[in-house]
Amino acid sequence: MKSIYTIKEKVWLYPGESASWHFVSLSKKDSKEIKKTHGKVHRGFGSIRVIVTVGKTTWKTSVFPSKEGMYVLPIKASVRQKEGILNRDTIALKMVF
DSSP states (O other), X not given: OOOEEEEEEXXXXXXXXXXXXXXXXXXXXXXXXXXXXXXTSOOGGGOEEEEEEETTEEXXXXXXXXXXXXXXXXXXXXXXXXXXXXXXOEEEEEEEO
């Protein structure tokens, strides 16, 4: 079953030594629904495949479960560069599961 989510969330930078990874955290509500609907078809680390569109850029990636119970979405460096996305920016994106 295909699901489409349109969200608007803030980009955050992963703390620590590899501080070049940028993510968006999905809401607890969306995360719960995604887990219920798509959580049985996951890959390594509990990840779930997704197609994401930000602005004019579309790419394939995965969302990953966090310790807090929400899924996090990595934002690729090439996407951030094309779309002018910086840490702490609020972005609108579409995810197709």
